[in-house]
Amino acid sequence: MNALSQTHSQGVVMTQAYLEIRDLVKSYDGKQQAVRGISLDIRKGEFVSFLGPSGSGKTTTLMMVAGFEMPTSGSILLGGREIAPVPAHKRNIGMVFQNYALFPHMTALENVGFPLRMRKTPAAEIARRAAEALDMVGLAAFGGRHPREMSGGQQQRVALARALVFGPDVLLLDEPLGALDKNLREQMQVEIKRIHRELGITTIYVTHDQSEAMTMSDRIAVFSQGVVEQFAPPLDIYQRPTTRFVGSFIGDSNFLDVTRQNDGLVAQGIGALNIAAPSQAGKFHGLVRPEAIGLWTGGDEQGHCVLSFLIEGLVHYGDSVLLIGSAAGLNLRARLPSVQASHLHEGDTIRIAWRENDMHLIPVQ
Structure with a gap:
């Protein structure tokens, strides 16, 4: 250390x-x-x-x-x-800004040592601690350079060292x-x-x-x-x-309207759900992440939502493919591994499914 x-x-x-x-x-x-x-x-x-x-x-x-x-x-x-x-x-409190905010007339070592100078730290200690801080961010050999002689990434490292040195x-x-x-x-x-x-x-x-x-x-x-x-x-x-808002801002999302009817839940385009209804609220946003949706290969549909899905677009990410389309009046997105989606094309109709328990319910506020 x-x-x-x-x-x-x-x-x-x-x-x-x-x-x-x-x-x-x-x-x-x-x-x-x-x-x-x-x-x-x-x-x-x-x-x-x-x-x-x-x-x-x-x-x-x-x-x-x-x-x-x-x-x-x-x-x-x-x-x-x-x-x-x-x-x-x-x-x-140390602060690192987006625009680096380095002094252009100072070297990297002088920039890093500046907060210590303002604290009237002895010169020898400033030099030692500034050098240690530059070494911590991988710039031990760049202390004599001015910001204009450094890349954006190097300047940001200098700014980080300056925020930590004191x-x-x-x-x-x-x-x-x-x-x-x-x-x-x-x-x-x-x-x-x-x-x-x-x-x-x-x-x-x-x-x-x-x-x-x-x-x-x-x-x-x-x-x-x-x-x-x-x-x-x-x-x-x-x-x-x-x-x-949080569900839609973080990652891709599919939302279904879910309502409480009697003692159960009914989802838009799906019908009755076999999951326990939360005690609060009567209306919910049913969130299903695209990666929770897969190809349906048949079998017992109990506990699953199974739909006929029209592919209207495909976005290739290398290791996965995002399918954009519609099912039962819903606009949906499904993310499949590339090996499973290699045979699919725009205009195809496929069967998709997700587990009911993979639907997260958010009370409507």
Whole structure:
């Protein structure tokens, strides 16, 4: 373990800091609220993603945690201490921006050492810790280069090293990989997670990319119109969304109208279902993921929904094929392994099926 890792690890044990967001509200004009009463508990050492479309409030919330925006109301506690009134530079929070925000006249080593210089750290210690931080992000040999002499991915690594060099209690990343191409994004995802594991630092990662959030996070907060629709581990978000918005925003989805009739459930285009009706609500969104739908090869239909499906389009992904079509008045999507779909063509009518228990019911709100 190098000295930088030791600094962070010791901080984890000593401070036991964690982040509490309580009833957070932000309005820029006194009328419309960009953030509407958000409350979140983020555990020490946790990697949390704020996921949502543009304008959903995720970046505004991050900026209030960072101290670059003041809340209209609500509180932010770090390790039990209220930090909403504390200036950004006194919060001991590291920040990585999408546009890198590096000083063009400084070398990589000088950029990384800048936060320590602002803290009046001795010059020898600045040089040592900045070099360690660059080494951590794989840029030990690039300390003498200026940003203009580095690729986008290298500049983002410098920005990450700068955010970590002073041992922050929390690391905030605002869509840090948005300007990178696909391969570089994937490489940086791996690097960020590796560093998170090594340092155990509490991390909030803002993104609109669901695959980033799903692969990197311990938990995901799904934002929509200034509120958090669901805050849960990735698999729960995907398999058990609590609102239709979450179910439709994360991954491909098929929705059927499901209603309670007497003591049972009836699904649009399907009829009676042989699954237990939840105690709440009378109407539901029945969510079926495309990968839960397969070719029906015959047999006992008990416990299955079996339909005649007209293929109206095919999208090839290499290892799988997405079938787009209709069945029983429903627009449906089914994702099959390529080996099963190699003989299928647009205009074919096939039999598809899914298990009734693979349908997730979301109460209509």
